[in-house]
Amino acid sequence: MNRNRIMERIFWGTGNLIVIAYAIVPVLWIVSLSLKRSGDLNDRHFFPQTISFEHYQAIFLDVQFPAALWNSLAIAAISTFLAVIVGMFAAYAIVRLTFPGQRLLLACVLATAMFPPIAIIGPLFNLWRATGLFDTWLGLILPYMTFTLPLAIWILAAFFREIPWDLDKAARIDGATPLQSFIWVMVPLAAPAVFTTAILVFIFAWNDFLFAISLTSTNNARTVPAAIAFFTGSSRFELPIGSIAAASVVITLPVMIMVLIFQRRIVAGLTSGAVKG
Amino acid sequence: MNLRQRNERRLAWLLCAPAVTVLIGVIVYPILYAVWLSLFRYDLRFPEQRVFVGLDNYVSILTSEVWWQALGNTLILTIGSVSIELLLGFILALIMHHTLFWRRAVRAAMLIPYAMITVVAAMAWKFAFDPTTGFIDALLDREQAWLTQRGSAFLVIILTEVWKTTPFMALLLMAGLTLVPHELIQAARVDGANAWQRFIKIVVPTMKPVILVAVLFRTLDAFRIFDTVFILTRGAQNTETVSMVGYNTLLVSLNLGLGSAVSVLIFVGVLIISIVFIKGFGTPTGRRGEIDS
Amino acid sequence: MASVELDKVTKQFSDGTVAIKDASFTIADGEFFILVGPSGCGKSTLLHMIVGLEETSSGEIRVNGQMINHLDPKDRNMALVFQSYALYPHMSVRENIAFPLIMAKVPKPEIIRRVEETAAILELSLLLDSKPRILSGGQRQRVAIGRAIVRNPEVFLLDEPLSNLDARLRNQMRIELARLHKRLGTTTLYVTHDQTEAMTLGDRLAILNKGVIQQIGTPFELYQQPCNLFVAGFMGSPAMNFFPARIKDDQLCFEPLGLQTAIPGHTDFSKPLDYVIVGIRPEDFYVLSNENDRSEQLIAFDAQVDRVEWLGAELLVYIRLKIDFWPDMSILVRDVGLEKKQGDMLEVIARLDATSTIVKKGDTVTLGFNIDKLHLFDPNTGDRLIT
Structure with missing residues (x-):
């Protein structure tokens, strides 16, 4: 190995380390905060001197966090399921069928992707209170599935477009109705894309804060991000840092593991819209 | 038109119906309702005193210092974070694209900030910069309450925003880099361009559509920044953004009329940004014509 | 078993x-019929109309005398093998072949039996549980055929x-297809752009150009009696030689050769023409070794050999003739590569x-x-001048 090769390896090795450190430092920080003993929280060390699980115990003994966790899980899962189903139908129609209003629909879907959620918070707040959807699961599921529809339609449409047309035609000649062709041929082929879409939609719902604090008020439907923001400590001016850190780790790690496992699909999903445009 | 064409249309409409229904019910109708509400003086604490006031709400917002201050703050945060993200994103993208080893690990690491909930990320940075809890002050060997001063608070907000969203930018740019034909780079090399010239003259122009889409996405996203600021400062130290003004008017003061007018103005702001991007830089959303082929 | 009839299909x-204009032909029951034409001539569109993937704008498609224009593909009982094979990638070979039967709600034991049978015919029995992606091109081709024949389609x-196979495999599959047709006796419509394939496989051919059927007939008929310039130029490889020849005093003048001859019999001269396009197939030339070979019917000329291609059993000899007579010819003529070339040279x-x-x-x-x-062809219409 010559000098140049060594220099090259050192250069890229350093680059890689910087990228990894960039990503991982805040995560490590919140993990170590959550493992510090209450008394050590202000020791200004990065790593805990003594590891303790007291904050985890505390948040799970309290009623608030388990309720919020359950709400978050259920609401995100149901929103994901609905957004993927509805998005799949629409994407299939947009790509595979011809009908008047096709372009208009796609334009509207794209426009929604740029829509600021804050613009409809007020009306939704008012409407939900009037219709009894305020502080319910459905009250959050509806905006989540709607706001993730553009993403779902976009990714699925990009994928449907790449499935060879001939397969659909072949199914039709083999005796399938359009609906049968969709169920037997398109859906199984689209499974990977559906999966990618589902993860991204789930992350959106899991991550949302604005709807969660605006459209909920109690443990009925309040999700974890909102709950964390309103955790109360021993006094009004003191944040319960340990509990927040523990709760953060609990809701971050599962998503992070999922994302790392399905890394390749997620990168493809995130970039499909922009690059293929 | 014959039976089969009609059947196809019916199926298409049937398949689109659920999507259209929720889009209308949860977005179109509420935004129209917001426009309608913005023309009233309507305070939820005194619902019976609802009065039609025309454009008065807009006048009072557009003449108030709070709004312009918030708009200014939002623009500072937007421009500050997006420009840093673009620069940093390019560096990260180049590392991910060219690195000789650990490629998978580096790309996986990039997804960590994306997978972290914004609220959690903001909390992590908040605690890190906290003078009693954090490690930053210890690291820099100083005693500074970062979030209690406007300038340093902005710095922390931008840092948090940049940390969380640069990976998205970097991934888009990396996907763009893979689209630059290798022969093009080789040709430029043969023509005598050095690495920097190749990057500026060949790579960046070829990637222009991807760069524009990435910047547009992120600009629109940054313009509606809410979570980060809410967690870090709650708008204190004059760091309030337009989304926070909207939230506070609507859900803290419960002033639905005025708040709706703020919402509509934010919506208009997003519209203007989109139009500027699409008209000013050519259509970054690109070749939409493929859809019906 | 079925006959397919197209009546002014547009x-x-x-x-x-207009992709297809007034296409009319009948495929007899059990016939191997070929639709051949250059790419972009509309042959796939016509095929898709017959199978029901494309609407018919006007005209009728009949199967056994029954109009089927408005039937859905699934109700036509036709099977199609795609150029891309269109194998369902998520299904095994067995599931691929069974798919049309499942759609037709055939009872399960019968599906199993018929899939096994079909697989045996196509020598796929050992591959039934593989996924398409691990198969070779030829195997995929056979799965696609299996999926088509398993339900005993009418057409x-x-x-x-x-077209996606390499040359050797293509020859082999061509023979297999012919054998399969003989065995099953199903009415078959085969679309190709390759005239060799068309000539070797088909009972009868229809030649399509720019959406219009040019001629229908057996390969022999089309080769020996092409009805117009396009057919003459399309059938045969290397293609027929063409050049313009003046008509003077009922004599045909080959000006580049300085020859003049009586107009051949059977020529239709109902329309007065001052020149015609003359075509002659490459194999219709002889080399004359001595004066004695010359006769009344034989026209002879001397030429310098420009280049030679040796193909084993035969020899392609290229000669270049200087030609001064370049009438202003219609677009038709350009289709067969006959137009004023640089230096007025004509390659024969x-x-x-x-x-x-x-x-x-x-x-x-x-x-x-x-x-x-x-x-002899009419230079304005491209039609062959024959009584």
Whole structure:
């Protein structure tokens, strides 16, 4: 190995380390905060001197966090399921069928992707209170599935477009109705894309804060991000840092593991819209 | 038109119906309702005193210092974070694209900030910069309450925003880099361009559509920044953004009329940004014509 | 078993372009019928109309006398093998072949039996549980055929099925297809752009160009009696030679050769023409070794050999003739590659028997041809002038 090769390896090795450190430092920080003993929280060390699980115990003994966790899980899962189903139908129609209003629909879907959620918070707040959807699961599921529809339609449409047309035609000649062709041929082929879409939609719902604090008020439907923001400590001016850190780790790690496992699909999903445009 | 064409249309409409229904019910109708509400003086604490006031709400917002201050703050945060993200994103993208080893690990690491909930990320940075809890002050060997001063608070907000969203930018740019034909780079090399010239003259122009889409996405996203600021400062130290003004008017003061007018103005702001991007830089959303082929 | 009848079938797209104009032909029960034409001539569109993937703008498609224009593909009982094979990638070979039967709600035991049977015919029995992606091109091709024949379709359609295979495999599959047709006896419509495939496989051919059927007939008929310039130029490889010839005093003047001859019999001269397009197939040239070979019917001329291609059994001899007579010819003529070339040179190909002829580049040879072998075409319409 010559000098140049060594220099090259050192250069890229350093680059890689910087990228990894960039990503991982805040995560490590919140993990170590959550493992510090209450008394050590202000020791200004990065790593805990003594590891303790007291904050985890505390948040799970309290009623608030388990309720919020359950709400978050259920609401995100149901929103994901609905957004993927509805998005799949629409994407299939947009790509595979011809009908008047096709372009208009796609334009509207794209426009929604740029829509600021804050613009409809007020009306939704008012409407939900009037219709009894305020502080319910459905009250959050509806905006989540709607706001993730553009993403779902976009990714699925990009994928449907790449499935060879001939397969659909072949199914039709083999005796399938359009609906049968969709169920037997398109859906199984689209499974990977559906999966990618589902993860991204789930992350959106899991991550949302604005709807969660605006459209909920109690443990009925309040999700974890909102709950964390309103955790109360021993006094009004003191944040319960340990509990927040523990709760953060609990809701971050599962998503992070999922994302790392399905890394390749997620990168493809995130970039499909922009690059293929 | 014959039976089969009609059947196809019916199926298409049937398949689109659920999507259209929720889009209308949860977005179109509420935004129209917001426009309608913005023309009233309507305070939820005194619902019976609802009065039609025309454009008065807009006048009072557009003449108030709070709004312009918030708009200014939002623009500072937007421009500050997006420009840093673009620069940093390019560096990260180049590392991910060219690195000789650990490629998978580096790309996986990039997804960590994306997978972290914004609220959690903001909390992590908040605690890190906290003078009693954090490690930053210890690291820099100083005693500074970062979030209690406007300038340093902005710095922390931008840092948090940049940390969380640069990976998205970097991934888009990396996907763009893979689209630059290798022969093009080789040709430029043969023509005598050095690495920097190749990057500026060949790579960046070829990637222009991807760069524009990435910047547009992120600009629109940054313009509606809410979570980060809410967690870090709650708008204190004059760091309030337009989304926070909207939230506070609507859900803290419960002033639905005025708040709706703020919402509509934010919506208009997003519209203007989109139009500027699409008209000013050519259509970054690109070749939409493929859809019906 | 079925006969397929097309009656003035026309396809006009919504933007006004006419893809198929007044196509009429009948495929007899059990016939192997070939639709051949250059790419973009509309043959896939016509195929898709027959199978029901495309609307018919006007005209009727009948199967056994029954109009089927408005039937959905699934109700036509036709099977199509796609150029891309269109195998369902998520299904095994067995599931692929079974798919049409499942759609037709055939009872399970029968599905199993028929899939096994079909697989046996196509020698796929050992591959039944594999996924398409691990199969070779030829195997995929056979799965696609299996999926098509498993339900005993009334009509069997193939869209350029061999174009994705390499040359050796293509020949082999061609033989297999012919054998399969003999065995099943299903009415078959085969679409291709390759005239060799068309000539070797088909009972009858229809030649399509720019959406219009040019001629229908057996390969022999089309080759021997092409009805117009397009068919004459399309069938045969290397293609027929064409050149313009003036008509003077009921004589045909080959000006580049300085020859003049009586107009061959059977020529239709109902329309007065001052020149015609003359076509002659490369194999209709002879090399004359001595004066004695010349006769009344044989026209002979000397030419310098420009280049020679030796193909084993035969020899392609290229000669270049200077030609001064370039009438202003219609677009039709351009389709067959006959237009004013630089230097007014015209290239003529002669196909000679390689075993009895020794010709080298630069040699001067005496070539002859029989005037009965000439094909005369109307330069304005492209039609063959024959009574």
